[in-house]
Amino acid sequence: MTETQTTSETGTPLIEVRDIVKHFGSVIALGGVSMKVHSGEVLCLLGDNGAGKSTLIKTLSGVHAPTGGSFLVDGKPVSFGSPREALDAGIATVYQDLAMIPLMSITRNFFMGREPLKGVGPFKYMDMAHADQVTRDEMHRIGIDVRDPQQAVGTLSGGERQCVAIARAVYFGAKVLILDEPTSALGVAQTSMVLKYINQVRAKGLGVIFITHNVRHAYAVGNRFTVLNRGKTLGTHGKDEITIDALQNLMAGGKELQDLGAELGGTI
Numbered sequence: 001m002t003e004t005q006t007t008s009e010t011g012t013p014l015i016e017v018r019d020i021v022k023h024f025g026s027v028i029a030l031g032g033v034s035m036k037v038h039s040g041e042v043l044c045l046l047g048d049n050g051a052g053k054s055t056l057i058k059t060l061s062g063v064h065a066p067t068g069g070s071f072l073v074d075g076k077p078v079s080f081g082s083p084r085e086a087l088d089a090g091i092a093t094v095y096q097d098l099a100m101i102p103l104m105s106i107t108r109n110f111f112m113g114r115e116p117l118k119g120v121g122p123f124k125y126m127d128m129a130h131a132d133q134v135t136r137d138e139m140h141r142i143g144i145d146v147r148d149p150q151q152a153v154g155t156l157s158g159g160e161r162q163c164v165a166i167a168r169a170v171y172f173g174a175k176v177l178i179l180d181e182p183t184s185a186l187g188v189a190q191t192s193m194v195l196k197y198i199n200q201v202r203a204k205g206l207g208v209i210f211i212t213h214n215v216r217h218a219y220a221v222g223n224r225f226t227v228l229n230r231g232k233t234l235g236t237h238g239k240d241e242i243t244i245d246a247l248q249n250l251m252a253g254g255k256e257l258q259d260l261g262a263e264l265g266g267t268i
């Protein structure tokens with residue numbers, strides 16, 4: 001299978017996995033998956049429930065150690081012992097639950113665990129004015145006007161919260177951003193806000209891995225598409241190599257659906 005050659009793809013990938021295998025006891029969650037992401041591109045990871053998407057990104061983000069295969073960051077082999085190590089290497093993952101505390105302020109959530117401190121020795125305290133300013137500026141950049149960064153993050157819309165989580169990862173220096181189903185719980189307007197932001201982040205030169213089972217969302221922002229099925233990859237296609245319909249068929253096990261449609265005497 002040939003891969004599209006765009007300028008972003010000629011350099012060393014930011015991250016690459018080759019023949020990654022992950023077993024959970026007798027369950028083979030990943031049976032030899034290869035993929036890579038370059039600076040300035042959105043790689044979409046598509047696949048039905050149970051395909052192995054979460055297992056793959058948990059392997060990339062240091063949650064799981066792979067059973068086999070190799071993992072390269074900037075062309076060098078790595079093995080992460082914890083999510084902290086992956087984060088230090090610039091790989092940030094935004095999970096579906098967002099790891100936010102709804103009743104805490106936007107600023108608190110933005111800086112969680114990385115509060116800017118003021119003062120000396122044991123008398124350090126959080127520099128809230130500075131943190132508020134950063135939060136307001138960063139949100140403004142995305143086009144979200146936060147009147148009061150002290151308002152509870154739970155008062156924001158789902159799309160806005162998703163953007164806060166992404167902005168937080170970008171602000172703290174992510175090179176690769178892994179987004180696990182960021183649009184699955186959102187309506188149309190909120191989805192488009194998040195997709196626009198993903199595109200902005202890509203344009204800044206980050207590599208984005210966008211996990212979704214929505215082909216339209218993937219096609220709107222993706223540069224390349226990797227489809228997983230039962231722990232194996234069905235290949236990677238550049239946007240100019242595959243139509244949205246072909247991608248949909250590949251992803252949904254289109255053949256099975258067509259057969260079912262024929263059996264039911266119609267189309268699905």
Ligand SMILES: Nc1ncnc2c1ncn2[C@@H]1O[C@H](COP(=O)(O)OP(=O)(O)O)[C@@H](O)[C@H]1O
Binds near residue numbers: 048050053054056
């Ligand atoms: N911690 C685990 N222990 C045992 N089996 C697991 C574990 N995590 C995932 N699996 C299995 O691995 C397969 C892939 O799951 P997952 O990566 O969550 O798929 P997806 O995210 O694409 O829905 C499934 O069969 C799932 O039951």
Ligand SMILES: [Mg+2]
Binds near residue numbers: 053054055
């Ligand atoms: Mg999953």
